[in-house]
Amino acid sequence: xxxxxxxxxxxxxxxxxxxxxxxxxxxxxxxxxxxxxxxxxxxxxxxxxxxxxxxxxxxxxxxxxxxxxxxxxxxxxxxxxxxxxxxxxxxxxxxxxxxxxxxxxxxxxxxxxxxxxxxxxxxxxxxxxxxxxxxxxxxxxxxxxxxxxxxxxxxxxxxxxxxxxxxxxxxxxxxxxxxxxxxxxxxxxxxxxxxxxxxxxxxxxxxxxxxxxxxxxxxxxxxxxxxxxxxxxxxxxxxxxxxxxxxxxxxxxxxxxxxxxxxxxxxxxxxxxxxxxxxxxxxxxxxxxxxxxxxxxxxxxxxxxxxxxxx
Numbered sequence: 001x002x003x004x005x006x007x008x009x010x011x012x013x014x015x016x017x018x019x020x021x022x023x024x025x026x027x028x029x030x031x032x033x034x035x036x037x038x039x040x041x042x043x044x045x046x047x048x049x050x051x052x053x054x055x056x057x058x059x060x061x062x063x064x065x066x067x068x069x070x071x072x073x074x075x076x077x078x079x080x081x082x083x084x085x086x087x088x089x090x091x092x093x094x095x096x097x098x099x100x101x102x103x104x105x106x107x108x109x110x111x112x113x114x115x116x117x118x119x120x121x122x123x124x125x126x127x128x129x130x131x132x133x134x135x136x137x138x139x140x141x142x143x144x145x146x147x148x149x150x151x152x153x154x155x156x157x158x159x160x161x162x163x164x165x166x167x168x169x170x171x172x173x174x175x176x177x178x179x180x181x182x183x184x185x186x187x188x189x190x191x192x193x194x195x196x197x198x199x200x201x202x203x204x205x206x207x208x209x210x211x212x213x214x215x216x217x218x219x220x221x222x223x224x225x226x227x228x229x230x231x232x233x234x235x236x237x238x239x240x241x242x243x244x245x246x247x248x249x250x251x252x253x254x255x256x257x258x259x260x261x262x263x264x265x266x267x268x269x270x271x272x273x274x275x276x277x278x279x280x281x282x283x284x285x286x287x288x289x290x291x292x293x294x295x296x297x298x299x300x301x302x303x304x305x306x307x308x309x310x311x
Contacts, residue, residue, distance in 0.1 A: 008046050008053065011114035014278045016078040017085060019053065019112045022105055025085035026056060029102075033095040034058045040160040042109045042118060053108035055132075055157060057164055059101050059172065066099035066172035067296045068247065068263070069289075070179040073133040075110020075118070079271055079278060080180025083285035090290060098296055101172050106161060107132045118157060132157035136241035138166070138252045148253040149241060165246060165261065166254060174263035176203065176299035177247045178292060180285050183270045188219030190233050192268035194248045196302060198236035203265050203295045207288055208233040214284040216271065244268050265299040 010018040017025075029036070037059075041052035060066075071080030084091070084104045094100060105111060109118045110132075116122055123129045135158070136149040153159035183189075189211055193204035211233070212218055218233035228235045239245060246252065249260035269288060271281045 008044060008051055008112050010112050013114075014078060014273075016111075016278060017082050019108060022081055022085055022108075022111070023054075023056075025088055026058070026104060028088045028092075029058055030092050030095070033061060033092060034102075035061065037164070039164055040157055042157065044109050044112065053112065055103075055106060055108060055160065057101070057103050059168065060095045060099050062095070062099045063171045064099045064173075065175045065300065066101055067094075067292055068101045068103075068172070068174045068177040069292070070103045070106065070133075070177065070243065072103075072105040072107050072111055073131065073179070073181065073243070075107050075113060075115045076184065077180075077182035077273070078111065079182055079281035079285045080269075081105050081111060082278065082282045083180065083289055086282065086286055087289050094293055098293065099172050101168060101174075103161065103164075107157065118155065128154065130155040130158070131242075132161060133243040134158045134241055135162050135165075135243050135246035138162055138246055138254060139241060139249060140251060140253055142239070145251065146253075161243065162246065165243065169247070169261040174247050174261050175265070176292070176296045177244065177263050177266040178288065178295075179244050179266070179268045180288075181268055181270050182273050182281065184274065185272045186274035187272065189216040189270065189272055190219045190224065190230050190235055191270055192235045192238055192244070193266070194236075194238050194244050194268065195263055195265035195299075196248075197265070199231045199234045201234075201265055201267070201302075203298050204234050204267055205232070206291070206295065206298075207267055207269060210287050210291070211271070211284060214280070214287065216276075216284065242268075264302045265295075 039055045134154045193201045247261045247263045248266040250262045252260040
């Protein structure tokens with residue numbers, strides 16, 4: 001029998017919820033409304049003992065055009081997972097009304113240890129980044145759309161999470177994807193829009209308004225540290241090989257050429273972490289979650305004809 005997650009001591013300097021409480025709270029998603037799947041057990045050695053932290057997914061029994069909620073890709077970005085467990089009752093109510101796919105804690109080891117990646121704290125020079133959200137093995141090359149950008153998944157977690165996407169995006173076509181991230185920065189705040197309307201996405205603009213109202217200083221123009229253009233607090237020209245790009249992709253590589261998830265709206269929320277209390281960041285993420293039903297219906301109204309002209 002595998003040791004349970006509750007014995008792992010969670011990083012707590014930022015006052016994040018313990019990983020034990022994360023799993024305990026997720027168990028309150030109503031069994032009759034949700035299907036739970038354990039995608040992968042990540043091994044952690046703690047005080048000389050091996051433990052396994054599960055990467056869990058949840059799907060509503062209700063299928064069809066869906067809201068996808070993703071969180072906890074990077075372990076040092078705790079606001080998303082904490083906002084999700086704060087809003088379990090909201091998610092249970094929404095499950096009765098709209099199809100939802102939920103990936104609440106994609107990198108549990110990173111979360112517990114405050115590591116960005118599951119097997120190292122930060123990216124190191126001359127070492128490949130092994131992000132659980134990497135999807136490049138399924139995304140076509142720009143110069144050769146019939147070939148993937150890399151030959152195989154960068155890590156087991158990436159493999160399991162992307163296989164989950166492939167298995168479910170046709171039964172739960174993503175209308176709206178909300179991926180909750182943070183940014184280790186004390187500079188201005190911005191978000192990513194990787195859907196059809198890019199910087200003109202009305203949901204992206206609404207989320208920028210929420211962050212402004214929550215007193216986050218937005219970076220209105222200029223570029224990110226990755227040289228990506230920012231327009232009114234929104235980054236929109238993104239080919240980063242992430243799960244967000246995968247969910248927005250009209251074409252993917254799966255045993256050759258295949259139609260992709262082609263989500264209408266894909267928003268990556270970023271809140272700066274330096275000198276900003278976790279409570280404030282969780283509050284902002286919670287407000288976005290509380291507006292997710294409204295945003296979902298806005299996404300359904302995005303016309304495919306317009307989308308095709310822009311892709």
